[in-house]
Amino acid sequence: EIVMTQSPATLSVSPGERATLSCRASQIISSNLAWYQQKPGQAPRLLIYGASTRATGIPARFSGSGSGTDFTLTISSLQSEDFAVYYCQQYNNWWTFGQGTKVEIK
């Protein structure tokens, strides 16, 4: 099983600031990585797939990078609606999720 490790567990950021979230795979997964946003009581929302391709309707302030084992999700200027939990997910070998990073208001 491919284990996905996200860091940090919690990220405290002020509105308008930049947020950088990390995700590491236990083995090489090429670019087979997606990022999701989840708000309380809601289903996850696909943000990024293929490590760097924004899903339909996702604002340009969200960007993804990386390949192999190390990946990053960057939110360039945090808006109030961006405070949520973010999950990475690999799909190189079945599907596994990271444990999540909570982005909270500083």
Add this chain to the structure above:
Amino acid sequence: QVQLQESGPGLVKPSGTLSLTCAVSGGSISSSNWWSWVRQPPGKGLEWMGEIYHSGSTNYNPSLKSRVTISVDKSKNQFSLRLSSVTAADTAVYYCARVDGGMDYWGQGTLVTVSS
């Protein structure tokens, strides 16, 4: 706009079988997509359970494989999940999702509690 809707009992007894259905609207389950089940225990992270193609081909999470069955009903445009021998550890919100470069459409989720 594709929509997915989970349905099924919200309470299942220990050692029983959990059964859920995901109805797909706004699109065909016979499209070139896989269809997945994902669950989330209260306050915890996401776990992929398995997926199915309209042909009936399936893939399952190895940790659940002995207890999970996913099936498809093309005539009703829906797919289903069965999880046997449930315990309290199977209490979770269960989501169905469409796979297309990631999981791009999700149901709203349904809470299933395992309790006597």
